[in-house]
Amino acid sequence: MASMCEATTRIVPGAAVIELSGDIDGSAAAILTTAYQNAVDGYDDPEPLGTVVLDFGAVDYINSTGIALIVSVLARARAERRKVVACGLSAHYREIFDITRLSDFIELFPDLDHAVSQLTGPVA
């Protein structure tokens, strides 16, 4: 089955952002894994990458297999002592993050601007 998921990685001060779109289901496994690796590899500040932002603003659908993929990303990030935050989730998927307790481990922001400004601090 062709994946309906796409991921773009970009670096902001202090973090790497993985912008996701489409469906986060079983077909997204390789895309999400590659995006995480690209985020780690693309970060070339002197300090190690500390935070990965998952931007769900353009995501239409997340199923239980997609939740499992997010758990896997979080597990890897924790093992590598990186923080994961998320933004752009709809009210429904925020509820699912609460029910599964993902929101106990992944700080949620309404959108990417809020997440980035929190990570980088207010503009002087």
Added chain:
Amino acid sequence: MTQVARPAPGKPRRLDTFTLASEPGNERLALARVAGTVKDLGLSEARLERLKTAVAEATMNAIEHGNGNRPEIPVEVEVTLDGDDIIIAISDQGGEAHVAAQNAGDPEEPDLLKKLDGAQTPRGWGLFLIRNMVDAMNVTTDGQRHTIWLTMRTGGAAHGEHV
């Protein structure tokens, strides 16, 4: 807007019945069709989203655990209105094998901390999500057929629910 006529008290009314090939991804067809069928029954947007997730997860389980991803074996979906209750029945041909397959993959209640520590597989969220999305979930199984019944009340919010 088309209004769906309410059944007389005590007289359930079947709103839709359809089948799907057991292919991964077809759960999206089920959720879209059920959402279209119940859209005028007064569910809040939040409860409609919950029902869609439950239908998708139950259909995925039927496709994978019940029918073994064999496209030629259909998943059957039936939507009934019984008073204020929307009842969705999703059936596969796995019978007891469905339960065994599901338990073999994910025998425990999902525990995120255990999953993060590697003590549980990252998977195993399907039934957990279904139970938390609908007002009631029941399962009937015989030698041939496995059916999951999802019930969602049309009026108001369940206890403690955000709408």
